[in-house]
Amino acid sequence: MGPPSPELVRVADKAAMARTGADLLLARIAENAGRIAICLTGGSSPKQLYELLATQAYRDRIPWPRVHWFIGDERFVPAGDALHNMTMARHAFLDACAPAANIHPIPTDTGSPERSANAYARELITFYGADQLDPARPLFDVVLLGIGPDGHVASLFPGYPAVEVRDRWVVGVDQAHVAPFVPRVSLTLPALASCRTMLFEVAGADKQPILTRVLAGEDLPANRARSTHETTFLIDAAAWPETAADRSPPGLPHALIVMGVSSSGKSTVGQALGRRLGWRFEDGDSFHPPANVAKMSAGQPLTDADRWPWLQAIADEIARCRAQGEPIIIACSALKKAYRKILVGDCGNVRLVYLEGDRELIGDRMGHRKGHFMPTGLLDSQFATLEPPGVDEHPVTVSVDAPVETIVDDILQQLHIGQDRPDCERNGS
Incomplete structure (x- = not known):
């Protein structure tokens, strides 16, 4: 039996998406009384969610000493660079809220994406306590993801070898399929799937065409990235696909x-x-x-x-x-x-x-x-x-x-x- 079908949740706009995503994140954190692992994503969509987590209404409800923050992929640029994913997350909320020891960036000072991938894999394995993923014991509580214009997730691009890797947790990606055209380091699909909740954020009219292809079942990384437990798509009104099967007024359920x-x-x-x-x-x-x-x-x-x-x-x-x-x-x-x-x-x-x-x-x-x-x-x-x-x-x-x-x-x-x-x-x- 494959992973369960994703749940599609329509929200009004990016602000509503940030609130809904933050609420779901807090709900998942509240369900775990032990050590918690969240895998963040880069891009523009999650920034508003991250900034919301730094506000008092959300910050005071997060048990920061117990929560560890990882990243699903990184551009192979120095920390502090405008293109660096974890730098964006740090500026948005992590540096102000999380203990430094609980922030786990992908190292990009190793000389090559492959060396960075090996170093991050060792860190994940040490954190997890085993070198084989157990479906009954997910690596992450939540994995946040977006969808690229070509259907990529993290830095797993359609048609590239990294999409097919099953025996590693992290891989180096020497060439990107979309801008910015810099090398990357990315968690693999099995590592991303090892989570209790996989949460996609999809916003903006420019994402409607690729989301339509994903939901139609096209073989794209965004269609292959699924939690073994629960996958949810948060989709704003601008990105919501208009299909022949969707004849209801906006927001109207059956x-x-x-x-x-x-x-x-x-x-x-x-x-x-x-x-x-x-x-x-x-x-x-x-x-x-x-x-x-x-x-x-x-x-x-x-x-x-x-x-x-x-x-x-x-x-x-x-x-x-x-x-x-x-x-x-x-x-x-x-x-x-x-x-x-x-x-x-x-x-x-x-x-x-x-x-x-x-x-x-x-x-x-x-x-x-x-x-x-x-x-x-x-x-x-x-x-x-x-x-x-x-x-x-x-x-x-x-x-x-x-x-x-x-x-x-x-x-x-x-x-x-x-x-x-x-x-x-x-x-x-």
Whole structure:
């Protein structure tokens, strides 16, 4: 089985890309309580992300003594040169924030790219503690990458021998395929793939043609660079490919899953959202088998064994609707990430809408509900089970402490869908 398919995430612009990338990076850092390794990239796209990491809002959330910073490729120029990738990252945030011992540049004072490659490979092997990569123990937590105009990643150019190297971690590249035409040093595809998350940043209208080729499956380095665990493409609106299969308005998914604990308003919000968009709405509870309903009515929490067939039934309905081009909104608690993985899978056009509220507010709402089979005593178990969706799940998160139409407005705004409902509906008449 090959690596999982990449997730495509559309963002409005470069600023939104930087925020989303920084949030995902922090989420990955938070998941690792031990030593953390991040592999940076050069180029113009990540600079805004790097500068964001140096701001107080992000800097204070990074455990700098535990995080080590590497680089995926380097131009064979002296440190401090305007073309030097790690110099850009150092100026943007590393020198101001990271311990010097945790910054691992590729040496470019060795006399040749090949010597630099050998030196960096030794450093990586020492850091990793083995000379063979174990798929169960990735070298990096996150690898950041961009896509060159010819489809190259790092300094692995299409048609060049370095792309095919499988038995080394780092290689020297004597000749570049694109400007600047200077020698390079690059991690190989196996070394880049040894990560928990591979994050591509693709921005600007000039990247749309090559991204279209990559997503069409053309044999390019950017299509061969995949994490063995998770690969995500952050793509701004200017770079997003316009294909015949993409007939939806910008930002509009094919399915929305409105999630949250019981009494958060999933059905009410889902129905209102359906009316606004003209989409079919289904309550996920209708997919429960009778045995599940009986257990909940008796005040017995469901087990995961009870939930799997229910979740799969919803996922099958979403798949059917997507295959037929029928948009759908489904209200489903989806409390755990594992449940949401079944519902969303690897589909970038199925989005979560998370209705967020605290225990006191939602408990008060539940106490006033009539004719629902979820007793109030089970609310504590729901909150205990709840795993709020992280930034890597790209949820639309809205507070339930607002009128329904305000919540819907917020959802549509986050989905970048125009606000065009009638004035009489806006005024509540």
